[in-house]
Amino acid sequence: MSEDGMSPLTSLSARVLRAFSALPPDENSCPTALPWLSFIRFTHPTALNKGMLSPSMCLILQGQKKVLIGAEVVEYGAGSYLLSAIDMPVSGQVTQATEETPYLGIRIDLDLKEMADLMIDMQLDPLPAARSGGVTYVAKSDDCLADAFLRLVAMLDIPQDLQALGQLVKKEIFYRLITAPEGGHFYQHLLSYYQGKGVSEAIVWIKANFAHPLRMDELAKIVGMSVSNLHHRFKALTVMSPLQYQKQIRLLEARRLLLSGNIDAATAAFRVGYESPSQFNREYRRSFGAPPLQDIGQLRQQGVTL
Missing domain, CATH: 1.10.10 (Arc Repressor Mutant, subunit A)
Structure with a gap:
């Protein structure tokens, strides 16, 4: 419990909502004084969207979300987090959010070198792989991790504390993630990275x-x-x-090119490495659910930028 008697997640939700109060109601992301920490808010469920997830961890404070990691569909909500230790193509959508009770989350970018150095310096013992799958996964937060996030977010209001202690709490969060029960593959990946x-x-x-x-x-x-x-x-x-990884990167880059400029599908296909426009169209439709022209039109109607 925090000093006000609320759980860490409830206290974090209140602070995130307060941060968004100064932003337009349709703003979904709120930066902070720390370039590697940001807040997320959605007031309505979203469509399923595919993109490249950079190394990061996002803790849900309120609401629910669904993600597709490879062929696995995972639904998770408050108190759970999505972690990716690599640049990973994933699909995700917010499934539970209203204006009265919006989806809220906290995202922290992962510095793999910093985490690997921490793991080596502390001589952390190897963890068993407690689950199948890779280094992009959903896990449940414990009270220690949630409390560390609460202390970090509280420091945003006290610049002196943030300057003196912010990096220490960041290291604590990294430590909690590395040593979590689900962290076996993560540990091995950090060792390989190191x-x-x-x-x-x-x-x-x-x-x-x-x-x-x-x-x-x-x-x-x-x-x-x-x-x-x-x-x-x-x-x-x-x-x-x-x-398969290369193909996903090619398709995501082609989608970005099509959405950001005056370029046709055949040109986008050749730029990302396809030799056959028909093969590109087939794989694009299979990946995004619609042919390029239709998909880009839908994204523009939704105001999506990549």
Whole structure:
């Protein structure tokens, strides 16, 4: 319980609502004095939207959300969080939100180097993989994690405290995430990141070269792994193969190009690496539920920007 007798989640909700009170009612994101911390609010359920989730953690304070991680559909609500330790293509939608009781969340960007250094410096013991799946997952927050967030958010009103203690509480939050029961795969990914090899390096390479043909033997050589081991480890962490990951990046980038400028589908397809416009159209429709022209028209009607 906080000093006012409310639970940490209730106290956090009140503070987030107060922060949004100075913003337009249709504003969904509220930045803070900390560039890696932001608040989220939705007053109505949203359509299912696909995008690239950067390394981050979002704790739901109020409302409910549904996410598609690979082939898995996960619904979660207040007190649960979505964590991604990699750049991951996901689909998500807010399923429970009203003007009277909006969806509220807190997002913190994850600094993987800082987290890996913390893990090594504290000599944290390896955690067992307590669940199947990769390093993008939904988990339940405990009181210690929620309380750390409450203390961090409270410091936003006291700049002196924020300057002196903000980084310490950030490290505490990172520690809680690494040592959570669901953190086994996360631990191994951070260790790989710290060592600068393996799947982490493969993801960086694919993101930088997504428009080029992906040859598994060449990628395996770059990251110092066998083809079979790379494929196995990549799928264990991302719940998709390297080729599937590349395809999702290509399609998301093509969607961004189509929405942001005067460009036709064939040109977008070639720019992101497709040689066949018909194949691009088929895979685009399969991924986003509509052909490019129709999908972009719907996004523009909804006022969506990517």
